[in-house]
Amino acid sequence: MxxxxxxxxxxxxxxxxxxxxxxxxxxxxxxxxxxxxxxxxxxxxxxxxxxxxxxxxxxxxxxxxxxxxxxxxxxxxxxxxxxxxxxxxxxxxxxxxxxxxxxxxxxxxxxxxxxxxxxxxxxxxxxxxxxxxxxxxxxxxxxxxxxxxxGMLSQEQHAMHATVSALLGGDHTALAAVRLAPRYLVLAIAVGAHPDEKQDEPGGSIAARRKLHRIRAAVQRHATEQVLSVLDATGGLVLIPLNAGEPSLAEVTSAMARAAGAPIWVAAEAGPADRVPAAAKVAEEVLEVARVFGRPPGGYRLADVLLEYQLTRPSEATARLAGLLDPLLDNPDLLRTLKVYLDSGLDRRRTAELLHVHPNTVDYRLRRAVTLTGLDPADPAQLQRIGAALAARRHQAHLR
Missing domain, CATH: 1.10.490 (Globin-like)
Known part of the structure; x- marks a missing residue:
């Protein structure tokens, strides 16, 4: 010794x-x-x-x-x-x-x-x-x-997921022992990939988990009570308890995007606790519409995508709207020019820049489109129909 x-x-x-x-x-x-x-x-x-x-x-x-x-x-x-x-x-x-x-x-x-x-x-x-x-x-x-x-986090996550599932399923028996907020702001979220997620494993998975943790923390800072969430690295649902006013959707979305270091699309709908399933359905549908119609990352409510939302509901009118532009199908340049012209706010010079053509070419193509379809973007009433027709075609392309 x-x-x-x-x-x-x-x-x-x-x-x-x-x-x-x-x-x-x-x-x-x-x-x-x-x-x-x-x-x-x-x-x-x-x-x-x-x-x-x-x-x-x-x-x-x-x-x-x-x-x-x-x-x-x-x-x-x-x-x-x-x-x-x-x-x-x-x-x-x-x-x-x-x-x-x-x-x-x-x-x-x-x-x-x-x-x-x-x-x-x-x-x-x-x-x-x-x-x-x-x-x-x-x-x-x-x-x-x-x-x-x-272990504690696992239990907390399990309890959180159970509460969210009960809220979404309207399971009043499971919710009987849970303290609920009077209202919830339901966020449907789609998250892009952080650059570090492209690393070889396990680096990519670690980066995804860290991104998810930062997103949760960013949302929690905008709430006075525990936020409920069912999220993975690509998105999911977040329920923010509301006991007073709603947090700014723009601020919450911006905070999440900064925390994630990746693009984020957020759709929001508020409602009382017993209406959470309906609010979640609307939020998820608004998110899908925003993504399908190429909206940039940001926060959206139903009012922001009313036309596109309505066009995505099953209707005979949707097919007929899309068909208004069928005469242009044999000439894709005309259809593309019309779309870019509307996306550019009817700016012919900007349209020419984006298409890499002369402004006179834009004028010629627009005249040809008017001749073939009978729809003139210079007419406000017909401009609305052209916009609706383009949106309907984009939705149909997504469904294919």
Whole structure:
């Protein structure tokens, strides 16, 4: 067995053992002074669980100095259990690690203050053991904390998904024990890929999960209560509880897009809790319409896509509207010119730039389109019919 470490003529482990209880109380007081979150913990917890685990650490370090060995699994077990409890209490991991590292440094400083030049070899051994302690404790505490948080998040996500499913399905029995908001803003979301998602695995999957976490956090900052969501990396549904006014759709969408680092399309519809299924249906349909008709990333409500929305409902009129432009099918340039002309706000020069042709060519093609279809974009009434016909054709192309 290795000889015990001697410092200033006294076994180091005895210096700690003799004062472990009083030193633990001093350390806890220092945690309260130095680490803000500890000032918010109840006195009962500080004087009980926190002081006990601190004293256990001091005795563990003492045993390491006595036997000149790393901490054992049995010695680390109480630290793991304590870290799991702190995770349940939502004490930040960085605060927990700060306490362990602060305690190790404090013990080291107290011992070094007793040393003399004759203790140089002992100090080297002590330094090695303190580093082993810090390494082992950091690993054990982080692992236990993160495992507990992962389990908690899994349970929270499961409960959240169950609540969303019950709301969407109108399951009043399942919702009986859930505290619901008076109203919800239902968001149907489509999310583009972040550039990092194109990496080889596991980098792509990690980037997708991180993107999803950032999106959830961005939405939560615009709510006063817990947001409900069923999301994956490509989109899904978000339910924002409304107890007062609605958050700005433009601001929420912008915040999500910045957080995601990717394009986002959002469709919104609000309603009381018992109307969430209907609101979700409208939001999902508005989102589909916005995507089908090539709307740019952003936030949309039904009022923003009324014409396109109506054209996507099953109707004999939709087919007939699309058929108004059938005379142009044998000349795709005419149909494309007409579409770009309307998309450009009836600006012939801009249309010519986009099509890479002379403005006179645009004029000629528009005249030919008028001759073939009888629809003149210069006539406001006929312009509306042309726009509706183009929208109907785009919807039909999507269905194919």
């Amino acid at each position: 290795a000889s015990v470490l001697i410092l200033a003529g006294c076994p180091v482990h005895e210096l700690l053992d003799r004062q472990a209880t009083s030193l633990a109380r001093q350390l806890v007081r220092m945690f309260v002074e130095e680490i803000p979150i500890y000032r918010r913990l109840p006195d009962e917890e500080l004087d009980g669980d926190i002081t006990r685990i601190t004293e256990h650490n001091l005795r563990m370090i003492s045993g390491m100095f006595r036997d000149r060995r790393p901490p054992t699994a049995a010695e680390l077990a109480p630290l793991r259990a304590s870290a799991a409890r702190r995770a349940q209490e939502r004490v930040p991991l960085e605060a927990l690690l700060a306490a362990y590292h602060l305690g190790a440094r404090w013990v080291w400083d107290r011992l070094v203050a007793r040393a003399s030049p004759a203790d140089f070899e002992a100090m080297l051994d002590m330094n090695r053991l303190v580093l082993l302690y810090t390494e082992a404790v950091t690993s054990a505490v982080c692992t236990a904390y993160l495992e507990e948080r992962e």
